[in-house]
Amino acid sequence: MTDQPYTTADLHAEAALQYDAHAEDPDFGGVGEGMEGEQPWDALSEDDFHTAQLAIHDLRRKAAPLGHWAIRLGADDLEPSEDHVDVNASDDGRPLIRVHFAFLSDMPADMRAEFIASIAEQVAAAAR
Template sequence: MVDIPYTPADLRAEAARQHFELTQDPDHMGVGESMGTEAVPSTDRTRTWEQLLPYDADDGRAYSTATDAIYDLIGEAANLSSWAVELGADGLEPSETAITVGGAEQPVARIHLAFESGVSHEMRSGLIASINEAVHAHIRSARSGAPQPPRS
């Protein structure tokens, strides 16, 4: 038997480091090429970026502006690489639903959840609703200065 001089945690840490490194210098041309045939969510996914911002309309200026904005968002993204690697290693799936806490203009916090693939939609929804309720009850309590009893 071979004595392995590293741990599973070492592998996860290196995977997270490399995952993050991949986001640090995205290929600008690749960003534009990759988005072209993707459906734009706000169009109910009925139009692609190329259809929404046709090159012929303005010699590609609007498409280029969108590409630049996406490139910048990738570069400014929070380093969640460790979280992503740990989720994958644990077989968890991130939920598209997030709990946002804070003001109308700027969130103070955002809670993202991940679940085992076998967790039902009803269970996920119930957990998200319960966590959301608990977080907002805590905020109301903190703002009023009076502790609120836990609900059962």
């Protein structure tokens, strides 16, 4: 038992709530401020900039609340990978299922690739 009136799980839960709250309702003006001074946004007309700002705001608003996932990854020293496996079975071309990966930073790239390929095969077989 520790001297603290909270657990590691309490810390993770609160961090995830704050992480998600920050992403859940992005400030529209803040989206525009984040775009200022950056390419390709500086080259846009005012109307095109506003259109892009609306699209970015909408993407952020639709983003999944991944706070718990992100906090647990960090707590376990795992790094998210850009790699993912999709099962494309929907009529409109969107993925029906997407599997994302996170690995320890020192896991060799060839081991990551082998693992992802294995999962891709298993997911594809299960989706048939």
